[in-house]
Amino acid sequence: MNQQQPLEDLQHIKKMMERSSRFISLSGLSGIAAGTCALIGAVVAYPYVQGRKDLFIDAVKGFDLARAGDYRMILYTWLFWIAAVTFSFAVGTAFIFTYIRSKKEHIPLWGTTAKRLMINVAIPLLVGGLFLIKLILANVTGLIAPTSLIFYGLALVNASKYTLGELRYLGYGQLVLAVINLWFTGYGIYFWAIGFGLLHIIYGFVMWYRYEKV
Amino acid sequence: MNNPIENLNKIFDSRIRLGIMSALMVNAEINFNDLKELMDITDGNLASHIKTLEENSVIKVQKGFIGKKTNTTYSLTKAGEKAFRAHIEALEKMIRQTK
Numbered sequence: 001m002n003q004q005q006p007l008e009d010l011q012h013i014k015k016m017m018e019r020s021s022r023f024i025s026l027s028g029l030s031g032i033a034a035g036t037c038a039l040i041g042a043v044v045a046y047p048y049v050q051g052r053k054d055l056f057i058d059a060v061k062g063f064d065l066a067r068a069g070d071y072r073m074i075l076y077t078w079l080f081w082i083a084a085v086t087f088s089f090a091v092g093t094a095f096i097f098t099y100i101r102s103k104k105e106h107i108p109l110w111g112t113t114a115k116r117l118m119i120n121v122a123i124p125l126l127v128g129g130l131f132l133i134k135l136i137l138a139n140v141t142g143l144i145a146p147t148s149l150i151f152y153g154l155a156l157v158n159a160s161k162y163t164l165g166e167l168r169y170l171g172y173g174q175l176v177l178a179v180i181n182l183w184f185t186g187y188g189i190y191f192w193a194i195g196f197g198l199l200h201i202i203y204g205f206v207m208w209y210r211y212e213k214v
Numbered sequence: 215m216n217n218p219i220e221n222l223n224k225i226f227d228s229r230i231r232l233g234i235m236s237a238l239m240v241n242a243e244i245n246f247n248d249l250k251e252l253m254d255i256t257d258g259n260l261a262s263h264i265k266t267l268e269e270n271s272v273i274k275v276q277k278g279f280i281g282k283k284t285n286t287t288y289s290l291t292k293a294g295e296k297a298f299r300a301h302i303e304a305l306e307k308m309i310r311q312t313k
Contacts, residue, residue, distance in 0.1 A: 006308040012229060013236040013302065020237035020244065020252055108251050112244075 023113040023163045025102035028212055031170075031204020033093035039197035041086030042189060048078050049189045055079065074136055090196075101212065117162040124155040145188025149178035149195045164211075170203040222308075223301045225270050230255060230263045235290070235298045238273060243287040264288065272297055 018024060047053040056062030058076050065073035074080045102109040128151025135143055156171030174195045181191040226232050233253050237244055244252075250260050267273045272294030278285045290298070 006305040006312075009232060010302070010305050010309070012232055016233040016236035016252070017240045020248075021240040106254060111251060112248050 019107065019113075021113065021162075022165075023111075023117045025098055025105060025107050025109065026163050026167070026207075027097040027101040028204040028206070028208025028210075029097035029101075030094035031200045031207060033097055033204075034090040035197050035200030035202075035204060037086055037090040037093060038200060039193060041082055041090075042193035042197060044086075045079055045082045046189060048082070053078070057081075069137060071133055071137055074133065113162065117159055120162055121155050121159045124151050124158060127151065128155070142185030142188065143182075145192040146178045146181040146185070149174045149181065149191065152195070153178060164207065166203075166207060170199060173199045173203075222304045223297055225267065225272060226298065226301050228263065230259070231267055234263060234267060234288075235272070235294070238288060238290045239295070239298060243276065243289040245285055245287045249288065267294070 048055055055077050057078055062073055062076035065076065099109055108114075128148065131151070132144060132147055135141075135147060153171045153174030156167050156174060158171075160166070160168035160171060177191050177195045177199070181188060184191070226235060230253055234249060237249065237252055246260070246264075249264075250257065253260060264273070264275075268275060271291055273288050274291050276287045276289070278287065
């Protein structure tokens with residue numbers, strides 16, 4: 001028997017165990033792309049958060065709905081649409097790079113492992129989203145940034161069991177930021193930019209350097 | 215000193231069967247199509263390897279339905295899990311001895 005054989009066999013076993021249980025195509029470049037979108041979004045949102053630009057797209061309608069406690073008032077704020085566009089671009093560009101990586105490694109993008117990952121990310125995020133809507137309606141704006149960081153951080157820690165394990169550290173980073181932010185409410189936009197922007201970019205770069213650099 | 219090669223299981227001397235066993239070690243059950251995508255081989259090829267594993271009672275087959283489509287899933291038997299663990303140990307032993 002070849003001397004290399006047992007080592008190669010063990011490596012093959014490890015590889016197949018990982019491939020069958022974790023979604024490993026998640027690209028570091030996806031992190032960099034999503035982080036960049038978040039930073040751009042934060043810059044665009046900044047004057048609105050600071051109150052230097054009007055919050056409402058249609059002030060009359062917005063105020064009426066806000067006074068009535070109608071959740072639709074969110075749709076009349078600029079920030080909602082900035083956030084929605086930022087989120088769409090972040091997810092979209094992240095998807096593209098992960099799609100490219102899965103093609104390169106001949107791993108189907110929409111397999112059992114991807115589904116498992118999506119479900120486990122979606123649960124904390126959906127609940128967090130509902131919670132955020134309630135916070136906005138209650139006018140507790142100072143808690144919006146830390147709350148989104150908390151739910152996102154928990155989603156990442158949860159997701160790390162179903163994809164590259166290092167994702168856990170990105171989750172820890174978001175959670176630490178969120179907790180600090182709780183004592184510095186009013187500076188949410190900065191924490192938000194660091195968490196969703198900078199941390200994604202750092203994580204993405206490290207992961208790309210570690211696994212994908214050629 | 216006994217020779218660790220003797221502990222290597224002949225059933226697992228194929229890369230495909232090694233892969234199927236590895237995947238089943240970390241998943242309670244996997245269906246045919248997922249295994250096929252994972253191994254990147256043809257239906258016939260996968261079926262024949264599965265048959266070998268089944269005949270040696272290291273994996274078991276569950277036939278079920280999702281709607282009207284058949285959904286055949288595979289999982290390890292107790293004996294299969296034990297045999298595969300022993301196989302991994304034998305491989306590790308060989309590496310330690312060559313060092």
